[in-house]
Amino acid sequence: MRTVVFLIVLAVVWQLVFRAPLAGPIYEETAKEKIAIIGAGAGGSSSAYYLQRYSNHSYDITVFEKNFYIGGRSTTINVHDDPRWPVEVGASVFVKVNFNLAAAAREFGLNVQSYDVGKVRGKDGLAIEELFGIWDGMKFVFTASSESSWKSTIKLLYKYGTAPLRAHLLAEKASASFLAFYSQDDFPFVNLTEISRSRDLTNITSETTFDYCTGHGLSARYVNDIVQAATIVNYAQNVKQIHALGGFVCLAVDEALEIEGGNWQIFEKMLQKSGATVRLGTSVSEIDTSTKSSGKWKISIADSDKVEEFDQVIIAAPYYQTGIGGVPLRIKDASYMTLYVTLFTSTKRLSSTYFGLKPGVPVPTMICTTLADDDLAGSHTRPWFNSISIIRYIPERKEYVYKIFSPSRISPEFLQLIFDKGAEFNWVYEKIWNAYPRLDPISDFSDWKVDNDGIWYLNSIEQFISTMETSSLAGANVAALIVGANNKTVVSVP
Ligand SMILES: Cc1cc2nc3c(=O)[nH]c(=O)nc-3n(C[C@H](O)[C@H](O)[C@H](O)COP(=O)(O)OP(=O)(O)OC[C@H]3O[C@@H](n4cnc5c(N)ncnc54)[C@H](O)[C@@H]3O)c2cc1C
Missing domain, CATH: 3.50.50.60 (FAD/NAD(P)-binding domain)
Structure with missing residues (x-):
């Protein structure tokens, strides 16, 4: 009896391990x-x-x-090598109408949070007013506070007239044409060139942002100051290079979102x-x-x-x-743009003096750049960065985490220059990316x-x-x- 039981057990094990049927024809799974x-x-x-x-x-x-x-x-690095403080080194934000990312985040139960740095700081218990400024290398051409968005809007309209509203409408129109790509009529599309033509986007990709915007009645001043600050921080390119669709993407960052802990988790x-x-x-x-x-x-x-x-x-x-x-x-x-991302921590804020402000006046927490009037498009005659921002505050260490985007290496001397004497940089990390393609006007x-x-x-x-x-x-x-x-x-x- 024990021998029979043993043989039955052996046969079952054989079947399970080697998947060989005990009797009958041998079925082969179709190779995938x-x-x-x-x-x-x-x-x-x-x-x-x-x-x-x-x-x-x-x-x-x-x-x-x-x-x-x-x-x-899309990747993060832990500040001070501490998993409590991950920060994005590459792609930081997406928007509500990024349907694939938003749906995947929902499906996988990832925590989507607003990329409102002010909120992060609020949670961290830091009470500083968030300021946004556009720097032309010599002076701030525009500043705004996120605490009083209506005041900032009035300031914007006062300085640039209806240009911000018109730019918003143009960007919305381009976005609506792009969103049709997701529709049942268009998806999947066999050819990007054709769908771009059929959705009237080729006329936007085949002109520079500057030409397209000024051709649609926006003032050159608004395009050079505001639109350009957005194209430089997002794509490291100025408005006379980047095609207008690229320019509009940079303007469409309302309600920016991120995945808590890092966007890479979606992938x-x-x-x-x-x-x-x-x-x-x-x-x-x-x-x-x-x-x-x-x-x-x-x-x-x-x-x-x-x-x-x-x-x-x-x-x-x-x-x-x-x-x-x-x-x-x-x-x-x-050809891809070389971009240096420099992350570092310091207990100090940027130097008011370096940025031409009166001592004690806080320097914006998010600084974008545009070109000074005497700078030719694409050439910078002075030490240059694309943006500097405080992306986080670490209360345990009383440290700000800064992020600089620049076209070349940020030297220790440059860091000393933009802070007052005695500032220390406790943690520094550099990543060089082939970040994004040069978005020259294109139709094919x-x-x-x-x-x-x-x-x-x-x-x-x-x-x-x-x-x-x-x-x-x-x-x-x-x-x-x-x-x-x-x-x-x-x-x-x-
Ligand atoms: C600093 C920075 C900021 C950005 N900010 C944003 C943002 O806020 N929002 C946004 O949406 N986008 C942003 N982007 C752009 C965004 O990151 C890219 O458009 C997007 O991530 C590209 O994804 P991909 O899969 O096409 O390419 P990649 O992410 O580059 O993936 C390609 C992968 O292929 C691998 N690979 C390459 N060669 C080989 C090989 N021979 N064998 C095996 N593997 C190989 C690479 O290692 C890489 O992991 C940013 C990019 C940078 C650099």
């Missing part, structure tokens, strides 16, 4: 189509998430990520939900065409002999920065499909608009095209 995604930022994570959502998990997805973290340009959760295999610290070095005729792509990993085969490949990173060789692809080159974008046999590219969307949301939308869009479903309910966004 294998998809490689290169990059685990907003775009790559969204591709994985939407591919599985649209197909009810019918793909075998591998995500290759050369960093040891998920999120790409981590998307990848978890997709069930994709995520290979961190794994850089793809080559996509080999030699097996293309068999409908497979060989992917090589840097510093390894490992070669793996996939049916389709999604490149979810700025292509000319990936170092991927092997296959000529129909991808237009794009690379296709999603950059090789007809299954290589897709997401980051051409960055020359249209470079944000977490647009990368996510590109990921969802390519996922929908790959799934090829005609059922619009299945492939809707968000």
